[in-house]
Amino acid sequence: MTSLQGKKILLGISGGIAAYKMNYLVRDFIKLGAEVQVILSPSAENFISKLTLSTLSKKPVYSDFYGENGVWNNHVELALWADLILIAPCTANTLFKMVNGTCDNLLLAIYMSAKSPVFIAPAMDLDMYKHPSTQQNLEKAEDFGHFIIPAESGELASGLFGEGRLAENETILETINSFFDVKETLSGKIVLITAGPTYEAIDPVRFIGNHSSGKMGFSLAEEAAKRGAKVILISGPTSLNVENRNIELFRVTSAKEMFSKVFEFYENADIAIASAAVADYAPKEISSEKIKKSENSLTLELVKNPDILKTMGEKKTHQFLVGFALETHNEEENAKQKLFKKNLDMIVLNSLQDEGAGFKKDTNKIKILTKNETLKFSLKSKIAVAKDILDFIETQILK
Structure with a gap:
């Protein structure tokens, strides 16, 4: 049947x-x-x-x-x-x-x-x-x-x-x-997912950000919820919405706000998937007024944002922790380093060199890496990619 x-x-x-x-x-x-x-x-x-x-x-x-x-x-x-x-x-x-x-x-x-x-x-x-x-x-x-x-x-x-x-x-x-074809295989589990970009304010009008749409994270949230999980979805600025009642959506703007919200829920999470494209740096000073265009150049001093994923790895007790890596060269080597450095259980790699992958696309082409294996997948819709990711996670946590 x-x-x-x-x-x-x-x-x-x-x-x-x-x-x-x-x-x-x-x-x-x-x-x-x-x-x-x-x-x-x-x-x-x-x-x-x-x-x-x-x-x-x-x-x-x-x-x-x-x-x-x-x-x-x-x-x-x-x-x-x-x-x-x-x-x-x-x-x-x-x-x-x-x-x-x-x-x-x-x-x-x-x-x-x-x-x-x-x-x-x-x-x-x-x-x-x-x-x-x-x-x-x-x-x-x-x-x-x-x-x-x-x-x-x-x-x-x-x-x-x-x-x-x-x-x-x-x-x-x-x-x-x-x-x-969805069975409630994650019933009773709490899944924490981060999605979308973060915006780091320069002044009341401008910000530093990236092109992430949040589509991958939202697809993961919908798929996990269909499998019976209670999903905590923490999203940076995006126009996407959720319909499943099993998803609790929290909207944030900056990396610091995302950091704070993640650690409200991380302790009780069974699975944590960090798919958000978090800004590594933010302006040291935020102007309270719009910066006027007066000189030929503008210098901004940037400071490091808190590393959400690294902190999740350091605080990990029982959580199955998943990171994402978007790379342009030495993809597998860089992803493997991130996997070990941040104490992840698995990492999802995609490359900007692959047509159809990356930000704002409806499709994605991924590799899943763990400490012991690498799995390659073909170009698929992000709905299908979410299914592949959660299928693999289930093979690891439901043994």
Whole structure:
């Protein structure tokens, strides 16, 4: 029996050339025991046949508020029926409407009535996918708590080659199957997670910071909570939010604030995952007024921030302690040094040399290092990476 057995999947197909792939995805969902209700946007009917989808799903396929005999296709009932809503392919147009509250067709009305998790698999041409408005809309969707199945690189309908290609059906199936394949293996455990950047004030307007979005830490928090853990999530400045009631979110700004908040909870934590990108240095003096631009140069004296992870290692008693390392050269050697120097049980390494890894991405490519082994993983969504990390932690603490 698969995790999809008996699950109700509402598949929303918008009008892109990749829509033809949904015939195979519906077939695969059905083979794995799921029920599938297909909804088409009006333009999707130009790319895919209702008859084929209906035959494969064994259900009528809807694209309008009213059927042939004037019967109302109740968008509220359809939304509440679903255990999960998947929009695939999701075009730039449909994505814009979703995050901006436009409700001009049945698919969008169902989406806006949804109570279940929403997964979005974008697909569009390279320049459209890379356009700032699309990237901003994807970030908005994540802020809503939706899950993005990132587009992949490959040959596109335009003849271009690059990002924008719909994730392979295998990837979509694995992501959704993993979402449902959750056992409460961490029930009774307290998991402390740090996420996001820290901002170190220069004056009331300016700060020193970094590009961390917090996506990896928030994905870890959601995954740990799904496994039954009580999660303490301490985040630097980020627009992300959490929905799971097992997550208690504390927002901080500076490294000193994060240090203080971490050690309010660290003593009782069973697992501590330090995924935040904490600033190593902060200005020695913070101006009480905005610094005026008067000279050709400005000199700031910086002082070291408290080393949160090192202090966690020094104070470790029973906690399983996980650090992160983002490196640009000598990656494994530097990560291994950090592992020993800070008394970690494992470290998650990613490299800025790997395409798709690093800050602000929906994907990540990691290696997990312990004192005795190194595991390499392929490029995956941060949701899937969070699962890999917690799967490995469980092999260490649940022996």
